[in-house]
Amino acid sequence: MTKFKTLLSALALSGTAVISGQLAADVDPNLREYVRASGVSGNLSSIGSDTLNNLMTLWAEEFNKLYPNVNVQIQGAGSSTAPPALTEGTAMLAPMSRGMRQSEIQEFEARFGYPPTELPVAVDMLAVFVNRDNPVESLSIPQIDAIFSATRRCGYSGDVTRWGQLGLTGAWENRDFALYSRNAVSGTYGFFKDNALCGGDFKSSINEQPGSSSVVQGVTESINGIGYSGIGYQTSGVRALPIAATQGAQAFEPNAENAASGDYPLARYLFIYINKHPNRPLDPLTREFVKMVYSKLGQEVVDRDGFVTLPAVVADRILNELGIE
Structure with a gap:
């Protein structure tokens, strides 16, 4: 449960x-x-x-x-x-x-x-946002952990530093990530650390932001951007990705039905x-x-x-x- x-x-x-x-x-x-x-x-x-x-x-x-x-x-x-x-x-x-x-x-x-x-x-619903022009379809919690954390406690096989490691090809294959995060005073930061990084540590390369809107703005302005905030901060410049709880499992959209049923893994009160x-x-x-x-x-x-x-x-x-x- x-x-x-x-x-x-x-x-x-x-x-x-x-x-x-x-x-x-x-x-x-x-x-x-x-x-x-x-x-x-x-x-x-x-x-x-x-x-x-x-x-x-x-x-x-x-x-x-x-x-x-x-x-x-x-x-x-x-x-x-x-x-x-x-x-x-x-x-x-x-x-x-x-x-x-x-x-x-x-x-x-x-x-x-x-x-x-x-x-x-x-x-x-804590959403993981990418730039609206990013073609990635979905991510799992272990993949998110491997992107954002230095510890990979969620069990992914290796560090993820380029979009090509997630299956993107062409111009995306060798693009690295621009990581946007809330700062440590934020409850969103703590929730993401506990539930998306399995309690692990963030990479030193994250760009800490003072507010959720600035996280979304950063992802909007960076084609390589990926960041997280509450779903209520979504804008037309970003996409909220479906997320799977484990590698290979079904990914669920961050919507009301999936939050209420518990299927979306980053839902919270x-x-x-x-x-x-x-x-x-x-x-x-x-x-x-x-x-x-x-x-x-x-x-x-x-x-x-x-x-x-x-x-x-x-x-x-x-x-x-x-x-x-």
Whole structure:
């Protein structure tokens, strides 16, 4: 069972439940309608993931339409900035494109006496992009590892340094790679390292970028380029490749159905972490923002931004656990 399917099981869902009736990319009609509350005002701060930056901004815009007296501030430098911001109280919302590490949870718990609350808010597909003029059809995880890593822990037979080693011929045969990567502060960097490099080390030749959009821009501008970021950052200048979990296995497109079923090997949840005392209700600002995220309105924003939405059964369970009616 993949990590993604395990995570679905942890939410008391099977892959079938997620995609039954309609694909997860559509907005579940059973999601709750958001109803505006009274007396909500103040400052709402978010610090964390670059991958979630666009989504947080779009949610903030919808929230401001409902609550014009709320000032929402968003910083999206990378997932590693989220845990300290939540722990130090400089952010009320801590979006992350990976789960918190045990050390990050322990630091929060040492300060507050209870762990942070993890909220899965959308499903993302980490895509491997090539230039739109690149004819390569698909890649396997072992091939991706051999392209990007110095350690090849995923088991590919040798180092891959030229496109010809992947079956490309003619002018492509002797072209080397221009490797574009996120930087180490990024949750996307960590997820790719763990799941596409099998925990191995990146090659020293990677071009580290401060944001997902700059990764895609680099691949767009380089005919030899290859890089990775969330699928929501795809542009007309790049192609997202189908990926196979193992060498010789079927490659799957990064789309909603394959993400929800667990067949696409680089699917992941995106999270927002919050500070919720186990015996106290959430403050009104955080409560209403979270309630909006899990409403039909909030998940329509998820769909509009190119991510995979959550089904109502997941949203309802999370809201119930938070004591939000």
